Amino acid sequence: MQNYPNLSVDLSNCDNEPIHIIGRIQPHGFLIILNRHTLEVEQASDNIHQFLDADAKALTGKTLESITTGNEYDSLLLLLGNNNSQYAHILQLQGRKFFAFLHLSEGSLVLECESFEHGTNDEKRLEVISTYSKLQIDLEAADSPEIQSQLVVDFVQRLLDYDRVMLYRFDENWNGEVIAEKVKPGIHSYLYHHFPATDIPAQARALLALKPIRQIANAAGTAVNIVPYINPTTGKPSNIIESELRNPSEIHLEYLRNMDVQATLSISVQMKGKLWGIIACQHQTPVFINYWRRQLCRNVAQAYANALISKQEMRDVSLLEHKKQQEEQLLRQVLKSGSISEGLFSEDLNLLHLTEATGAALYLDNQLYTKGITPTHEQLQDLLQWITENVQSRVFSTRALAALYPAAAAYISQASGLLVLEISKFKRDYILYFKPEIQESRIWAGNPEKPVVTDSVRIYPRKSFNKWTELVKGKSQPWSVNEEEITQHLLKDMVSVLLKNQTDALTGLNNELKKTTNALSSKNKRLEEFAHIISHNLRSPLSNMQGLCNLYTTKGEVAHRTDIIEMMQTMIRNMAATIDDLNLILKSESELGLEWQQIDLQEIIEKELQTMKPLILQTNATFTTDLAVTTITAPKVYMESILHNLLSNALKYRSPERAPVVQVSTWQERDTIWLQVSDNGLGMNLDKVGGRLFAMYATFHRNKEAKGLGLYLTKMQIEALGGAINVASAPDKGTTFIVSLPVAK
Known part of the structure; x- marks a missing residue:
């Protein structure tokens, strides 16, 4: 029987299969579709008479009051006012108890019921609760995801007694892998087998994310029609995508028959709001799992997801903290060296230590630097051009570069995986990380590439689930969240x-x-x-x-x-x-552009005093030095000129009343060197001199040797060195010149 009148569906378009308007339900319950405003019955499942004293066709257009007794209708109205589809409600109709499921669909209320069961006795219930509590403790204590996964399938298999319970994880392309399994003796194992994404099409995955539990109690059972198929209010088939009882598609039922499976229960595992995998239960004969145990399985899936996330985050945080310390050390190396390339490419700690990559490259200021195993410089230049033209985000990663950039097939052994960090797109500055190809054997449950059997009407699902091994090439290990x-x-x-x-x-x-x-x-x-x-x-x-x-x-x-x-x-x-x-x-x-060199100040002073020796002897002058700084970096001709003018002035403007005494001293404060020359000579009235002391041809004493050029030149030379000169003086009290010069860097 076709699920969809006048519609052909096959594997070529199964992603678009309209399972939401399938028009049939499984026989272990009944369904009623109501007008949300009038609460009149629009459609009903053709098996309602097996549960209630009612007929589906006769019920259409009536309210549910006709199938209730006593105060049941008032309770039903309260239920219809609360259209929460997440959990079941207990509803009594015609003296019988049901688990009732209610949800809103395109303006209509969809009410579904399955027979109520009290569940297990108190002793059994206590045993299940105790076992579930122990499972939660064991999940938190487990050392690895593999142990956690096996704990879950073991628990679910004991709870439900299915022939096979698998934990099925999706990869980035929605292919599935069985990462844990519990089977009864004599049942074929699919552990570590892979299933292609087409086995669970996109809309089926979307439904698993929307409804975490999906049961098929009897794949060989007779489906029940919803009558009429066309909703009389909307003029189109009703959307029952969220239905608990919705019948599977013919393609999926045939898929199960090919696996020799008659009953399934699928519990979705969601990580941080995204479908991560499925706990898939399969049995070779019909099995109905009541609501209590289905809900417990839902809790198991959530406990498993929480435990995985908790352990992963603990590992991630610990590893990330270690990597952050290394990254901070790299930053210190860069700042200390003053060069990004030197700081990132040192031998002891370099940018490769931050990831599991085996090679890295830095392209900065038109220079290419590499570390570890990388493509050649010529290949990297071409790759950089491709990145500039095709990669739009500042951070980009792939584990199959050759699939995006065919030229990379030439070096998949060095760079199947690529992580791009864009420093500057305008300057084409990038940091690149590379991971090599990892050739791995992938075991499939049947050949995913083998053509399926066709006839003139439709394409049938694959019939074989025999072990088939594929060698996966051109891919690297994935880039982890921590690495990115x-x-x-x-x-x-x-x-x-x-x-x-x-x-x-x-x-x-x-x-x-x-x-x-x-x-x-x-x-x-x-x-x-x-x-x-x-x-x-x-x-x-x-x-x-x-x-x-x-x-x-x-x-x-x-x-x-x-x-x-x-x-x-x-x-x-x-x-x-x-x-x-x-x-x-x-x-x-x-001479403003003269070479700077290290100068011995004591040597220059002694040389100048030797030149002035006749005048020193003639005047009985005394010179003393106190040089805390003995060397300075500057043009030598400048320092000779500065010291010559200051020392000769000390004798030139001596007092006739006493022998000259001249003191030369130096010291350093932070980034400044100080030079001081003091004498006991004539001195001067600085108030009268004003700002003319260092002017050209300015003289303030009657001395035939005075021309007024020495201090002018001295000031000019000191300022050319980035320094300054100041003076302290008083008449007949001597003069002190203080020179400040920056420490040369």
């Missing part, structure tokens, strides 16, 4: 490092720009001063020379001409001295 999570931590930290490096680089460039701007500004200012000097110190003497030349031509007497020539010679000497000074300034300017 810890590598995302790595990605986040490396992006942060890059952003910090870019920020530091921009800050450094900005600082360099500021220094360059300040240097140019300072140089421009000096050029203005230079132009002023030329204008003042050369133009005026030249004008005077012009006047003397005119005078020379008008004065005829030799004596007058001799005087004029002497005056002209004096002016020429003064202009020559000015030009020498300007050359000195220009020389100092040209």
Whole structure:
């Protein structure tokens, strides 16, 4: 008999098989479909007379009051007001008790009933409760998923006495594998066998997720029609997808016959809201499992799922914590080395330690770095191009790269599995992890690729479930949640490092720009001063020379001409001295880019004192040094010039009342080196000097040797080194110059 009038269904379209409008139920209960507003019967199963004094066809269009006695109708109305399909209700009709199941379907109420059973006696019930409690304890104490799985199938088989109880787990492609099994003697085992996804089509899996328990009590039983097939209110078949009693499809029934199975019970195992697997019970003869035991199996499945999740999370958290510590150490290595490639690719701890990958690659700033077993550089360049063009997410993984990128078939032994971490798509910067191919034997319950038998009407389900072995190629071990999570931590930290490096680089460039701007500004200012000097110190003497030349031509007497020539010679000497000074300034300017080197300060001081020795002896001067810092990194010519000017000034501006005493000292505070030169000389009134102390040609004592260039050059050179110079002085109390210089890095 066809389940669907005027509709042909075969294996080629079984995913779209309309099992929701199958129009038939199993015979161990009855079904009534009611108008939710009027509570009039729209449809009923043709076997209702086997349970109640009622006829399906005669009942259509009437209310249920006609099949109730006493106050049963009031109780029924209360039930109909609570359309919770998750649990059964106890309902009494015509003096008989039923388990009643109620749910709402496309505007209609679907009421289903199966005969009520009191269940087991008190002693048996106590035994079952005790055994179930022990199962929960054992599940939590079990050391492995394999032990947990076996505990479950053992318990369910003892509880229900089915010939075969299997724990069936789905893979990422919805193929199933039997990971635990309990069978009676003489029953064929499917342990570790695989079943193709087509054995449980997409809509059947969706139904298992929606309704955790599905029973087929007798696959050979006669199905019961729902009459009429077309709902008179809606004008179409009623949707009974959530029905407890819905009859299986013809394809599924034939599938069971081919397995020599007449009764099944399927309990879905859901992990975090997703269908994970099935506890599949099978028997060679009809078996009806009452509601009490079905619900207990549902609780067993949930307890198993909770125990699996709990153990897995404990293992995951412990492993993840260890990997996080390694990732943090990698980050410290990167920060210490200042290089992502050096930090991630060291020998002791590197990025491979974070995963089970056997190879890794980093493509950063157009440079390719590899670790472990990887494709060649040329192959990696092509792979990176494919990733850039085809991978849209920042984190991407596959265990079968060649299936997505055929060129990867050339190196499946190195990189069947790929994990991609995108650092920058714009710059094409990536971290790649690789896992090798694992060739594994997969045992199928029958050949999943073997064509099924066909005739002119339909395609039949496969008839053979004999052992068939397949060699799985081109796949790696899957990427675990831990691997993806810890590598995302790595990605986040490396992006942060890059952003910090870019920020530091921009800050450094900005600082360099500021220094360059300040240097140019300072140089421009000096050029203005230079132009002023030329204008003042050369133009005026030249004008005077012009006047003397005119005078020379008008004065005829030799004596007058001799005087004029002497005056002209004096002016020429003064202009020559000015030009020498300007050359000195220009020389100092040209030395701004001199090489920096480590300098012995004591050596420079002793050299300068040796040069000044005649004047030291003449003035009976005393020089002492207290050098906490003995070396400094700077252009040597600058430090020689700075110390020469400061030390020579100490003698040049000595007091006539006492012998000169000069103290030179150095020390360091954090990133600054201090140089101090103190004397007991003439000193000066800084209030009167004001800001002119370091100006060009500024002199404040009557000393024929004073030109006013030394301190000007000293300040210019110190500032060129990034430092500063300050002075403390008072008339007849001496002078102290304090120089601060940054520690060269």
